[in-house]
Amino acid sequence: MTDQPVRTERRGDALLVTIDNPPVNVVSQAVRAGLLAAAAEARAGLVSGAIRRVVLTGAGRAFVAGADAREFDLPPMEPHLPDVLLQLMDLPVVAAINGVALGGGLEIALACRARVAHPSAQLGLPEVTLGVVPGAGGTQRLPRLVGLAAAVSLISEGRLVRAAEALSLGIVDGVEDDVVAAALALDPALLARPAVDASPAPAADADAVSRARAQAASRMRGQIAPQRAIDLVEAAAAVPLADGLARERQTFLDLRKGEQAAALRHVFFAERGAGAPKDLAALTPAALKTALVVGGGTMGAAIAYALSGIGLHVTVLENDEAAVGRARTNVAALFADAVKRGKTDADSAQRKQAEGFAFLHGPDTPLPPVDLAIEAVFEDLAVKRAVFARLGAGLPATTLIATNTSYLDVDAIAETLPEPSRFLGLHFFAPAHVMKLLEVIRARRTSSHTLASAFGLARKLGKIAVEAGVCDGFIGNRILTRYRQTTDILLLEGATPAAVDTALEQFGMAMGPYAVQDLSGLDIAYANRKRKNLKDKPGIRYIAIADRMVEDLKRLGRKSGAGWYDYEGTARRPSADVVALVERTSADAGVTRRVFEAEEIARRAMLAMMAEGFDILAEGIARKPSDIDLVMVHGYGFPRWRGGPMHLADRWGLAAVRDDLARLAKEDPLSWRVPALLDELVKSGAKLASLN
Numbered sequence: 253m254t255d256q257p258v259r260t261e262r263r264g265d266a267l268l269v270t271i272d273n274p275p276v277n278v279v280s281q282a283v284r285a286g287l288l289a290a291a292a293e294a295r296a297g298l299v300s301g302a303i304r305r306v307v308l309t310g311a312g313r314a315f316v317a318g319a320d321a322r323e324f325d326l327p328p329m330e331p332h333l334p335d336v337l338l339q340l341m342d343l344p345v346v347a348a349i350n351g352v353a354l355g356g357g358l359e360i361a362l363a364c365r366a367r368v369a370h371p372s373a374q375l376g377l378p379e380v381t382l383g384v385v386p387g388a389g390g391t392q393r394l395p396r397l398v399g400l401a402a403a404v405s406l407i408s409e410g411r412l413v414r415a416a417e418a419l420s421l422g423i424v425d426g427v428e429d430d431v432v433a434a435a436l437a438l439d440p441a442l443l444a445r446p447a448v449d450a451s452p453a454p455a456a457d458a459d460a461v462s463r464a465r466a467q468a469a470s471r472m473r474g475q476i477a478p479q480r481a482i483d484l485v486e487a488a489a490a491v492p493l494a495d496g497l498a499r500e501r502q503t504f505l506d507l508r509k510g511e512q513a514a515a516l517r518h519v520f521f522a523e524r525g526a527g528a529p530k531d532l533a534a535l536t537p538a539a540l541k542t543a544l545v546v547g548g549g550t551m552g553a554a555i556a557y558a559l560s561g562i563g564l565h566v567t568v569l570e571n572d573e574a575a576v577g578r579a580r581t582n583v584a585a586l587f588a589d590a591v592k593r594g595k596t597d598a599d600s601a602q603r604k605q606a607e608g609f610a611f612l613h614g615p616d617t618p619l620p621p622v623d624l625a626i627e628a629v630f631e632d633l634a635v636k637r638a639v640f641a642r643l644g645a646g647l648p649a650t651t652l653i654a655t656n657t658s659y660l661d662v663d664a665i666a667e668t669l670p671e672p673s674r675f676l677g678l679h680f681f682a683p684a685h686v687m688k689l690l691e692v693i694r695a696r697r698t699s700s701h702t703l704a705s706a707f708g709l710a711r712k713l714g715k716i717a718v719e720a721g722v723c724d725g726f727i728g729n730r731i732l733t734r735y736r737q738t739t740d741i742l743l744l745e746g747a748t749p750a751a752v753d754t755a756l757e758q759f760g761m762a763m764g765p766y767a768v769q770d771l772s773g774l775d776i777a778y779a780n781r782k783r784k785n786l787k788d789k790p791g792i793r794y795i796a797i798a799d800r801m802v803e804d805l806k807r808l809g810r811k812s813g814a815g816w817y818d819y820e821g822t823a824r825r826p827s828a829d830v831v832a833l834v835e836r837t838s839a840d841a842g843v844t845r846r847v848f849e850a851e852e853i854a855r856r857a858m859l860a861m862m863a864e865g866f867d868i869l870a871e872g873i874a875r876k877p878s879d880i881d882l883v884m885v886h887g888y889g890f891p892r893w894r895g896g897p898m899h900l901a902d903r904w905g906l907a908a909v910r911d912d913l914a915r916l917a918k919e920d921p922l923s924w925r926v927p928a929l930l931d932e933l934v935k936s937g938a939k940l941a942s943l944n
C-alpha cells in the first residue's frame with residue numbers, strides 16, 4: 253500500500269484524485285481523511301482558477317468496495333463519510349468508476365455531479381447483506397436519481413448491476429473503456445448540473461414498497477436490515493432530505509453494532525478466509541484437464557456437469573448400458589435446465605455434451621488415463637473399495653483420486669490404492685453443481701500436493717472449500733447427527749416434530765430437522781443408524797422413535813406420502829399417528845412428558861451443535877471454528893445472519909454455554925457433557941474467535 257491512500261495530481265485543468273487502498277479501496281478512516289483533504293485542495297484550486305473540474309477514480313481493480321467492514325467492530329471514527337460527501341457535493345466532480353462501486357463507493361459516486369463507468373464495473377448498495385443499511389446517503393440519493401421503485405428493489409435486495417444496466421437506470425451518465433480520459437473530457441454542461449441533493453424527492457410508490465417488503469420477508473426471512481432499508485427508501489418520498497439522511501445515519505449506526513451485522517460480517521470474512529490453508533497456498537496445484545466420474549446417478553451427473561463447466565473433459569463410468577442411458581439422461585437434464593435458465597443456448601449445450609463427455613460401462617472396460625477421478629457410487633464400503641481397487645489398477649499412479657462419500661471411513665477406502673498419497677475425499681453437497689460447499693477430506697496419507705490440487709479445483713469450481721479430517725460424518729454430517737439425536741430426545745421428553753420444526757424455523761434454520769428428513773427419506777438415516785449399530789453402542793441414549801417410524805409405521809417421508817408429517821402435495825400437516833407413536837415411546841421409556849417452549853428447543857439444538865463443534869475442533873477434524881460455521885451455513889441451512897454455531901457460542905458467551913451444558917449433563921449424562929476445549933477456553937477467558 254502507498255503511504256497516502258488518497259493521492260492528487262494535476263491533469264490539465266483538472267485535479268485527478270485517486271483512491272489507492274489495496275486490494276479493493278475500502279473507505280477506511282485514512283481514506284475518508286484523504287478525501288476531505290483532496291476536497292479542500294480542489295476547492296482552493298477552483299477558487300484560484302487553477303482547475304475547473306475534479307476527477308475521482310480508484311487505483312487497481314476497484315473504484316471503491318464500500319466501507320471498511322473491519323472498522324465496524326470499533327467506535328465510529330471521524331471524519332464520517334456523510335460529512336466528507338457534503339464537502340464533495342458542491343464541487344464539479346466526475347466519478348471515473350473503473351471497477352466495483354459498492355456501498356460507500358456508490359455513495360461517493362452519487363455525491364458527484366456526473367458518473368462514467370467501465371463496462372466491467374459493478375455498482376450497488378449491498379449493505380443489507382452485511383446486516384446494515386447504506387450509511388452515507390444511499391437510501392435518499394439513489395431514489396432521487398433513479399426513482400423509488402428501482403431504488404427500493406436494488407437496496408433491499410443488495411443487488412449489484414453491471415455498467416450497462418446502471419446506464420439504463422440512470423445511475424451513470426456514460427460507459428467508457430478509459431473512464432479517466434472520458435471523465436477528463438466530459439461535457440462541462442454535465443458538471444454544471446445541480447447535485448443530486450437538489451433534485452426533487454421521488455414520487456411515492458406504495459406498490460413497489462410492498463413488493464419489496466414481501467420479497468425481503470421471504471428471501472431474507474428473519475433479517476432486520478432489509479426491512480429497515482425499505483423504511484428509509486420509503487421515507488425518501490415523504491420527508492425532507494436532511495431528515496431522511498439523519499434517519500438513515502442513525503439506523504446504520506444502530507444496526508452496525510447489532511447481532512445480525514456481527515454474524516453476517518463474521519460469515520463474510522470466514523468465506524474469504526476459507527480455501528487452502530497458508531502452508532498449502534505456496535504449492536502449485538496439479539493442472540486438471542480430464543476427469544473420470546464413477547457413477548452417473550444424480551450426484552455423479554451433477555459433479556460431471558460441474559467439472560465440464562470449468563472446461564474438463566469428463567468420462568462417466570457406469571455398470572451397464574442401461575445405467576449409462578440413465579447417466580446420459582441425468583447429464584442432459586442439467587444442460588436442459590441451464591438452457592431454460594438462459595445460462596447457455598441449446599446449440600452450445602448440445603456441443604458440450606457431444607464433445608465434452610464420454611460414457612463407459614462394464615467391469616473390464618479399460619479406463620482412460622485421466623488427471624482426476626471422482627467416485628460417486630452407492631454409499632457402501634465394500635462397493636466403494638471394489639471401485640477403488642479398479643481405479644488403482646487401471647489409472648496412472650499420478651491420477652488424483654477422490655471419493656464423494658459423506659460418512660464412510662476414507663482411510664479404509666484408501667487402503668485399496670497403490671499410491672494413497674494422491675487420494676482424498678471430496679464431499680460435494682446436492683445438487684453438486686449448485687451448492688457452494690465442498691468438504692475436502694484429508695485422509696491419513698493424503699499428500700499436501702493432493703490437498704493443494706483439491707483446493708485449486710474447488711476455487712475453479714467457485715466452491716467454498718473447507719478442509720476436514722477423517723471421522724464419521726466429517727464436519728457437517730457429524731454435527732447433523734448430534735443435532736438430530738438431540739431433537740429426538742426433545743421428542744421423547746415432550747415435544748412434537750411440528751413444535752421442534754417450528755421452533756427451529758423461527759430461529760432461522762431454512763427447514764426444521766423433521767421436514768428435512770421427510771424430504772431426504774427416513775430410510776437413508778435408518779440404514780446409517782443400522783450400519784453404525786448405534787442402538788447397541790454403550791454410552792449413548794438411543795431414541796428409537798425414528799426406527800419405529802420406518803419399522804412400525806412404514807412412513808419413509810414425502811416419497812411414501814407420509815413421514816413425520818402427512819402430506820397433501822407438498823403441504824405438510826402434523827400427523828396424529830406420529831404424535832401417538834412419540835407419546836407411546838415416551839411411555840415405554842418411562843419418561844414423563846413436559847412442555848418445551850420454542851426458545852428452549854432452539855437453545856438445546858444449538859448447544860448440541862456447539863458441543864459437537866468443540867469436539868471436532870479439539871480432535872483436529874476442523875482447522876478453525878469459522879470453517880465449522882461455513883459448513884453449517886452453506887451446507888445445512890443454518891441462518892447466515894446468526895453466523896454459524898461457533899460464532900453463536902462466542903456471542904452467547906462461552907461461560908454461559910458451558911453452564912448450560914453442565915446443567916444438561918447433570919440431568920442426562922449419557923447425552924451431554926462439557927467439552928474439554930470449552931472448559932479450557934472459559935478458564936483462560938479466550939473466545940473461540942481467537943482460534944480462527
Ligand code: COA
Nearest residue numbers: 275276278317318319320321322352354355378379382524
Ligand atoms: N471491508 C473490509 N475488507 C473488505 C471489504 C470490506 N467492505 N470488501 C472486501 N474486503 C477485503 C476482503 O476481506 C479480502 O481481504 P483478504 O485479501 O485479506 O482476504 C480483500 O478485500 C479482497 O476481497 P475478495 O472478496 O477476496 O475479492 P473479490 O475480488 O472476490 O471481490 C468485492 C471484491 C469488492 C466484490 C467483494 O470483496 C465484496 O463484495 N466486498 C463487500 C462489498 C460490500 O458489501 N460493501 C459494503 C460494505 S458496508
